[in-house]
Amino acid sequence: MLRRAKCLYGVIPGHGSLGQLQSTSRYRSYRKINGADDDGRRKREEGQDGYLQLHKSKGQHLLTNQRILDSIVQKSAIKPTDTVLEIGPGTGNLTLKLLMVEVLQKRVAECGVQDRLTVICKDALKAEFPPFDIVVANIPYGISSPLVAKLVYGARSFRSATLLLQKEFARRLMAKPGDSEFNRLAVNVKLVANVEFVMDVSKREFVPCPKVDSSVVIIRPKAEVPNVNLDEWWAFTKACFGNKNKTLGATFKQKKKVMELLRLSKLAGSDGETDNYICSNDDNGDGGESDDEELSSSSCSEMGASSFKEKLMGVLKSADFEDKRPSKLSNEELLHLLALFNQAGIYFHDQSKSRNAENESFSVAYC
Numbered sequence: 001m002l003r004r005a006k007c008l009y010g011v012i013p014g015h016g017s018l019g020q021l022q023s024t025s026r027y028r029s030y031r032k033i034n035g036a037d038d039d040g041r042r043k044r045e046e047g048q049d050g051y052l053q054l055h056k057s058k059g060q061h062l063l064t065n066q067r068i069l070d071s072i073v074q075k076s077a078i079k080p081t082d083t084v085l086e087i088g089p090g091t092g093n094l095t096l097k098l099l100m101v102e103v104l105q106k107r108v109a110e111c112g113v114q115d116r117l118t119v120i121c122k123d124a125l126k127a128e129f130p131p132f133d134i135v136v137a138n139i140p141y142g143i144s145s146p147l148v149a150k151l152v153y154g155a156r157s158f159r160s161a162t163l164l165l166q167k168e169f170a171r172r173l174m175a176k177p178g179d180s181e182f183n184r185l186a187v188n189v190k191l192v193a194n195v196e197f198v199m200d201v202s203k204r205e206f207v208p209c210p211k212v213d214s215s216v217v218i219i220r221p222k223a224e225v226p227n228v229n230l231d232e233w234w235a236f237t238k239a240c241f242g243n244k245n246k247t248l249g250a251t252f253k254q255k256k257k258v259m260e261l262l263r264l265s266k267l268a269g270s271d272g273e274t275d276n277y278i279c280s281n282d283d284n285g286d287g288g289e290s291d292d293e294e295l296s297s298s299s300c301s302e303m304g305a306s307s308f309k310e311k312l313m314g315v316l317k318s319a320d321f322e323d324k325r326p327s328k329l330s331n332e333e334l335l336h337l338l339a340l341f342n343q344a345g346i347y348f349h350d351q352s353k354s355r356n357a358e359n360e361s362f363s364v365a366y367c
Contacts (some may be wrong), residue, residue, distance in 0.1 A: 046273045063138050063203040072216055075198050076136045076162040085132035087124045087139050087147065087159075125150060134163035141210075141321070144169050145185065152193045152221060161219040167200060170215035177330050185240040188234065190331055192225045226335055235348035236338045240326040248337075249322035251274065255305065260336050261346060262308045268347040 018052050024287055029309040036276040063069060073182055078084060120127060124139075135158060139147055165173070174195050175181035189195065238262075243251065251257060301333050321337055329337075341348070 012159065032147065063201070063206055065201075068199075068201055068205060069200065072136065072162060072164065075216070075218065077162065078134065078136075082133040082159075085129060085130060085135045085137075087137040100113070121325050129154070129156050131156065133157055134159050135163070137162070138164040141166045141169065141212075148185075148189060148219070152219065154188055156347065162198070163219065164201065164214055165223060167213040167215045170197070170217050178329055182327050183244065184237050186333060187214075187237050187241070187334065191228075191233065193219050193221045195219050197272065226339065227329075228335060229349070231313070231349040232342070232347065233338065235350070236341070240334070240349055243329040245325055247318055247323050247325055251311065252316065253309065257307045258305050258312065261312070261348065262305055264299060264350055265308075265345055265347050267351050311344060312346065315340050315346065 031119045044315065045164055049173040056066075069080075105212075120130075125143060125166060135151060148163070149157070172181045172185050174197055175183065196218045198218055201216060203213050206214075240248065240251065241256070252261075313322065319337065319340055324333075326334075338348075
């Protein structure tokens with residue numbers, strides 16, 4: 001028995017003709033038979049006039065299998081008192097199951113439940129979400145990463161998010177240390193949430209048919225999360241996973257990386273020692289010119305970088321991280337390493353850059 005949601009928000013991403021998406025529940029599809037396009041086969045929903053042209057390039061693929069739609073709703077465990085956020089409702093195939101009405105927009109009024117459905121025609125990545133309890137969505141594949149980041153790191157608290165994602169992306173999201181798919185995406189999401197696999201969905205269940213299969217996952221925010229500065233964490237994981245299979249020792253020996261961290265740590269002004277890494281012989285004590293006056297600023301900088309690199313290596317060696325690879329480390333190990341770096345006055349976040357609260361944080365979480 002499917003449960004009715006108290007309220008449903010349908011957020012339509014800012015792609016294509018939003019007015020058309022809002023006003024019609026008809027769509028036109030073209031199926032391929034024996035490798036040829038069959039323009040005569042057009043899938044319709046009765047009782048409406050006009051069509052909605054779907055664009056594969058914009059991730060507009062409608063799930064039509066009723067059994068799978070029912071399963072998605074059942075797995076979402078919707079309560080009668082829940083407010084549901086659906087992102088990318090399309091023509092309402094999933095919306096109907098969530099709200100148990102007959103059409104996304106026009107026929108809602110006929111059923112007398114218009115007060116329970118709000119259609120928001122805005123870019124889901126930029127719009128401020130209204131308060132909600134759970135998310136149930138078949139989202140365009142192209143916005144999967146930033147949307148997941150917005151949900152798990154956003155200001156709105158929620159119980160769960162049941163998402164239909166590209167299969168490869170879902171595997172990356174659920175990857176564990178040591179898996180070939182393990183990556184920064186999984187590390188950042190698992191810091192604040194748990195991810196559960198529900199089922200795979202064949203590409204043949206969509207109209208129009210995409211090139212890849214999909215998977216359904218449920219993301220549940222953790223009740224307790226580590227006490228870590230998120231700006232620092234995101235910058236740290238970006239530094240580590242730039243080449244996830246390279247040893248940490250090799251990564252942090254690179255001259256470019258050393259100079260970057262030296263600059264960032266100097267900006268942080270953590271322990272007062274950083275200035276000494278820039279140049280330690282800028283005064284000969286008698287007010288006159290130094291015997292080393294021909295020492296260029298670049299050479300001085302290189303001396304500071306050399307000392308700073310020794311400090312980096314000292315931190316790695318102190319906890320036996322020098323020969324370890326990010327792709328093999330758990331979140332607990334990464335958190336421990338970040339704490340060691342910070343305690344030594346080494347920082348990763350560029351504090352000179354201002355951040356626009358939420359929206360900018362979603363982009364830096366995975367970029």
